[in-house]
Amino acid sequence: MIEIRDLRRSFGKTEVLKGINLKAEPGKVTGLLGPNGAGKTTTIKILSTILKAHGGDITVNGHSVSKEPKLVRKNLGVVFEESGIYQRLTGEENILYFADLADVPPEVAKKRMYKFFALLGVDYAQKLAGTYSKGMMQKINLIRAIIHNPPVVVLDEPTNGLDVPSTRAVETFIKEMKEEGKTILLSTHLMAQVEKLCDYIYIIHKGKIVEEGTPQAIKEKYGTATVEDAFLKVVNTNVA
Amino acid sequence: MWRKVWSVVRKELKDLFREKRTIFMTIILPAILMPAILISMFYLQTNTFEKEAVQAKTIAIQTGDTMAKHYAEILKAKKIIENYIEVDDISKAIKDGKALTGFSIKQSGDNIVIETFYNVEKSSGGKKIQAIANIIKEMYVAEYLQKHGLPPVNMLTQIKANPVGDPLAMAKAMTGYMLGLFLVIFTTIGNTYLGADIGAGEKERGTLLPLLSSPADRKSIATGKWVALTITNLISATALLAGEGFAIWYMIKQSLQMGDEKIDFSMMGQFITPSTIVMLFLAAILLALFGAAVQLIISMWSKTLREAQLYLGQLSLLVFLPAMAIIPTMISGGKLAMWAFYIPIVNTMALVYNAVMGQLTTLHIVIAFGANIIVAAIAIVIVVKILDMEQVILRT
Numbered sequence: 001m002i003e004i005r006d007l008r009r010s011f012g013k014t015e016v017l018k019g020i021n022l023k024a025e026p027g028k029v030t031g032l033l034g035p036n037g038a039g040k041t042t043t044i045k046i047l048s049t050i051l052k053a054h055g056g057d058i059t060v061n062g063h064s065v066s067k068e069p070k071l072v073r074k075n076l077g078v079v080f081e082e083s084g085i086y087q088r089l090t091g092e093e094n095i096l097y098f099a100d101l102a103d104v105p106p107e108v109a110k111k112r113m114y115k116f117f118a119l120l121g122v123d124y125a126q127k128l129a130g131t132y133s134k135g136m137m138q139k140i141n142l143i144r145a146i147i148h149n150p151p152v153v154v155l156d157e158p159t160n161g162l163d164v165p166s167t168r169a170v171e172t173f174i175k176e177m178k179e180e181g182k183t184i185l186l187s188t189h190l191m192a193q194v195e196k197l198c199d200y201i202y203i204i205h206k207g208k209i210v211e212e213g214t215p216q217a218i219k220e221k222y223g224t225a226t227v228e229d230a231f232l233k234v235v236n237t238n239v240a
Numbered sequence: 241m242w243r244k245v246w247s248v249v250r251k252e253l254k255d256l257f258r259e260k261r262t263i264f265m266t267i268i269l270p271a272i273l274m275p276a277i278l279i280s281m282f283y284l285q286t287n288t289f290e291k292e293a294v295q296a297k298t299i300a301i302q303t304g305d306t307m308a309k310h311y312a313e314i315l316k317a318k319k320i321i322e323n324y325i326e327v328d329d330i331s332k333a334i335k336d337g338k339a340l341t342g343f344s345i346k347q348s349g350d351n352i353v354i355e356t357f358y359n360v361e362k363s364s365g366g367k368k369i370q371a372i373a374n375i376i377k378e379m380y381v382a383e384y385l386q387k388h389g390l391p392p393v394n395m396l397t398q399i400k401a402n403p404v405g406d407p408l409a410m411a412k413a414m415t416g417y418m419l420g421l422f423l424v425i426f427t428t429i430g431n432t433y434l435g436a437d438i439g440a441g442e443k444e445r446g447t448l449l450p451l452l453s454s455p456a457d458r459k460s461i462a463t464g465k466w467v468a469l470t471i472t473n474l475i476s477a478t479a480l481l482a483g484e485g486f487a488i489w490y491m492i493k494q495s496l497q498m499g500d501e502k503i504d505f506s507m508m509g510q511f512i513t514p515s516t517i518v519m520l521f522l523a524a525i526l527l528a529l530f531g532a533a534v535q536l537i538i539s540m541w542s543k544t545l546r547e548a549q550l551y552l553g554q555l556s557l558l559v560f561l562p563a564m565a566i567i568p569t570m571i572s573g574g575k576l577a578m579w580a581f582y583i584p585i586v587n588t589m590a591l592v593y594n595a596v597m598g599q600l601t602t603l604h605i606v607i608a609f610g611a612n613i614i615v616a617a618i619a620i621v622i623v624v625k626i627l628d629m630e631q632v633i634l635r636t
């Protein structure tokens with residue numbers, strides 16, 4: 001479970017987050033949508049203990065990000081949009097390194113890793129990561145983030161730049177995690193993906209949550225056929 | 241915590257040593273370059289001395305200078321010189337390399353004037369011909385006394401030499417100074433790339449954010465990276481010392497085979513003993529501890545790999561500034577003040593110098609290690625703080 005309460009953050013004199021409230025529940029995929037610069041990545045960086053909040057707080061499975069960052073990180077797996085992997089290590093070594101840092105016994109980590117390899121169709125993990133394509137790298141990135149079996153998973157643009165088969169594999173994987181009862185917060189620009197995966201969505205614009213609800217409810221509210229159209233209406237309504 | 245530290249260390253070493261540049265800069269360069277420099281310097285010096293030695297055996301005298309010829313014959317018979325040549329112009333003969341020195345004698349009544357010629361561009365000629373001129377002077381006086389029925393001069397005066405102090409002191413001082421200097425230069429320069437990669441490289445590759453959002457605490461990450469860098473610094477220093485060791489062993493062997501008065505490196509065997517080598521390794525550990533701490537701070541602080549390499553490259557030259565304070569003492573073979581053992585880098589050079597000079601005490605070692613471990617601990621605290629500083633983590 002993720003609970004964000006009145007989250008505020010500024011960079012210099014610019015207030016980037018102006019009191020965000022959000023709740024993501026176990027067994028559901030919660031979407032965080034917004035145009036570029038809306039505050040999605042800042043929210044995710046505060047959630048993952050990289051940045052500090054200037055007001056409000058976030059709890060991850062009951063642990064406060066500001067007071068218990070170590071416990072938060074234990075309960076959390078994050079895939080950052082721009083995160084890379086160690087090029088001179090193999091995919092397996094990358095994953096097992098993070099498992100080790102999370103105190104996962106090697107035999108447990110390996111078992112989990114091979115299961116994820118089968119789900120995502122990874123058959124290249126013994127080669128050095130420097131030889132991977134972006135899609136191959138992203139799959140390793142995803143497995144690395146959840147190798148310690150965290151109950152909460154945050155995905156920032158997890159399919160950005162991937163081809164269709166890789167995107168499909170990642171989406172299936174997200175559904176699997178949801179079935180397992182994990183809390184998933186998904187930030188994406190791909191509205192078709194939102195409709196396919198998300199149970200509940202928050203639309204963030206200029207540092208504020210401007211709309212929330214199930215995809216169906218939002219579409220009905222704005223009288224649109226797709227979430228994309230509803231999203232554009234929400235954003236355009238809140239231009240000022 | 242230590243399990244995670246070890247995990248970071250293993251990953252960093254694996255990551256670093258899979259890079260060919262790392263192996264080249266850390267092991268091959270210090271191990272090969274050092275003996276290459278030392279042995280080529282040795283041969284250059286040896287050739288120069290050998291050439292001068294051959295020239296020095298032949299002395300030039302003026303054609304028609306009967307008195308010079310008379311004494312040259314005596315010197316040759318007494319094996320003080322090997323040969324002499326008669327030339328029209330002594331200066332020209334010396335300039336042309338036919339002889340290293342020469343002399344002429346002009347007589348006026350009972351008095352004689354001995355003129356010496358030598359090449360000021362060479363190191364050994366002046367003293368040698370001066371000594372020969374003194375011998376000629378003594379021989380002339382002896383002949384003069386004998387001619388006038390007086391006792392020979394060597395019955396009147398005798399000179400006995402009593403050298404005071406350690407005859408190897410200067411050789412020790414120079415060796416200690418050079419070894420310390422090489423150790424500092426090559427260990428710091430050799431690891432510039434590694435130092436840069438371990439922090440700034442993480443930022444550039446985009447692996448820092450996943451690492452910092454992993455369950456590992458900042459202290460384990462910082463300590464693990466520091467230990468990994470210390471190990472690579474130590475590998476580099478060991479390669480360097482092995483290279484230096486080989487070069488010294490080679491030079492000692494070569495100069496012994498020559499067995500004459502040329503540069504005699506065999507004396508180095510008297511003060512580079514197994515215990516000196518142990519002390520050199522201690523000094524290397526000392527340098528590795530401190531160097532890793534500084535490299536890590538700069539690397540973490542830098543925006544990019546290139547920026548970190550630039551800072552670390554410049555830093556490896558800056559490290560000599562504090563060392564300048566003790567260089568005059570080391571070159572003159574003096575005793576180092578205790579403060580030198582408190583300052584990192586300076587204490588590495590001081591430890592090497594004192595080890596070679598045979599002046600090292602347990603207190604020196606304890607102070608030097610204590611100082612560097614404290615500095616390294618402070619550095620780890622700084623790196624942990626840096627890893628919590630948003631403006632540093634997000635600098636890309």
